[in-house]
Amino acid sequence: MKIKSLDPRIERAQLDSDSQEGMNSPMDQFQTYEVFEQKKRGTHHIHVGSVHAPNAELASVFAKEQYTRRGQCVNLWVVPTAAIYATAYEDADIFETTPSKYHRDPESYKVMDRIQAFKQKQNA
Amino acid sequence: MEMTERHVMGLIEMLYKMADDQLIIGHRNSEWTGLGPILEEDIAFSSMAQDKIGQSLALYELLHELGEQDPDTVAFTRNAEQFHCCQLVEAPIGEFDFSIVRQYLFDQAEALRFEMLITSVYEPLAMVSRKFRGEIKYHVMHGKTWIEQLSKGNEESHDRMQQALNAVWPLALGMFEEGDYEKEIAEVHIFAGEKALQARWMETVVPFLSSCGLEIPAHSDAVLGGRKGKHSPELQPLLDEMCEVFRIDPSAEW
Numbered sequence: 001m002k003i004k005s006l007d008p009r010i011e012r013a014q015l016d017s018d019s020q021e022g023m024n025s026p027m028d029q030f031q032t033y034e035v036f037e038q039k040k041r042g043t044h045h046i047h048v049g050s051v052h053a054p055n056a057e058l059a060s061v062f063a064k065e066q067y068t069r070r071g072q073c074v075n076l077w078v079v080p081t082a083a084i085y086a087t088a089y090e091d092a093d094i095f096e097t098t099p100s101k102y103h104r105d106p107e108s109y110k111v112m113d114r115i116q117a118f119k120q121k122q123n124a
Numbered sequence: 125m126e127m128t129e130r131h132v133m134g135l136i137e138m139l140y141k142m143a144d145d146q147l148i149i150g151h152r153n154s155e156w157t158g159l160g161p162i163l164e165e166d167i168a169f170s171s172m173a174q175d176k177i178g179q180s181l182a183l184y185e186l187l188h189e190l191g192e193q194d195p196d197t198v199a200f201t202r203n204a205e206q207f208h209c210c211q212l213v214e215a216p217i218g219e220f221d222f223s224i225v226r227q228y229l230f231d232q233a234e235a236l237r238f239e240m241l242i243t244s245v246y247e248p249l250a251m252v253s254r255k256f257r258g259e260i261k262y263h264v265m266h267g268k269t270w271i272e273q274l275s276k277g278n279e280e281s282h283d284r285m286q287q288a289l290n291a292v293w294p295l296a297l298g299m300f301e302e303g304d305y306e307k308e309i310a311e312v313h314i315f316a317g318e319k320a321l322q323a324r325w326m327e328t329v330v331p332f333l334s335s336c337g338l339e340i341p342a343h344s345d346a347v348l349g350g351r352k353g354k355h356s357p358e359l360q361p362l363l364d365e366m367c368e369v370f371r372i373d374p375s376a377e378w
Contacts, residue, residue: 008365009155030162051164054273061269062164064262065171 134305150176228267297346
């Protein structure tokens with residue numbers, strides 16, 4: 001049976017509702033690339049998502065429309081997902097005591113008071 | 125040299141053909157929305173189609189400033205024979221191979237045309253050309269990246285690129301059909317003319333296509349007539365579809 005649609009493009013395509021054509025096996029996909037965008041020169045690239053693509057050039061072409069069609073961007077990186085080595089979630093305890101190490105946080109140093117006082121004096 | 129009525133007529137003729145090309149290829153390419161070969165390309169191709177319609181609006185606005193009807197009226201109330209688009213842009217989307225080769229050949233011509241127009245003495249058009257430079261650069265990049273990938277993919281993809289090129293080429297040559305005021309718009313430096321543009325286009329696309337292992341079709345005659353309102357039977361159904369809502373309710377907001 002042909003698919004009936006209000007969309008004239010679907011009507012023109014004469015699609016068969018029982019067809020298996022176009023049904024891909026799970027592995028029949030391009031590899032993925034992770035996309036990083038930089039909003040302003042000099043700022044960090046930030047991970048915004050991923051795209052499927054046969055190579056880095058097309059990944060870059062796709063990423064531009066996928067992730068920068070709204071808002072500002074000056075630079076894009078695409079990196080094969082396979083190139084990323086990640087920690088395991090079961091090892092998340094390696095980060096566990098970090099929040100209590102406040103001595104690593106520059107905000108906690110007394111010298112900050114003096115820096116603030118100096119800044120205020122400069123502005124006065 | 126002073127601008128006479130014939131120079132303005134030449135300018136209007138040129139703006140109409142540019143805007144009509146963009147509107148029609150924008151509408152055509154939007155037919156891929158939801159049907160693109162993969163999701164990412166679907167979005168990219170649809171965005172570019174939208175860009176084209178935006179570019180056409182900017183040019184219809186210039187025409188309005190020159191005393192023509194407002195953009196909606198111009199876009200939605202003319203019949204096929206009143207359009208000045210080349211036959212390349214009205215051809216159905218076909219398979220993706222046809223659409224992608226058309227997209228590249230059209231946008232490469234457009235990129236070169238706008239580059240030439242950046243120095244046009246008609247400043248509003250020079251400004252529009254500067255505004256869209258980056259957008260069109262991306263369109264060219266998109267087309268080139270796909271064609272390179274598919275031409276060098278496997279035997280089937282290479283053959284299909286070659287067949288698509290054979291089919292698109294004579295239509296693409298029709299982009300450069302000369303108007304009635306070529307001399308006028310060139311002598312006052314509005315635009316150097318279709319012949320000059322075609323030469324630059326050939327210098328650009330031929331080496332690229334050759335580097336992809338594609339052969340330029342020899343002895344291929346340009347499909348002409350579009351600029352003078354002679355169109356293929358495919359244009360009117362496209363217009364009927366595009367103008368459907370406007371014809372039901374011209375005041376509808378959508």
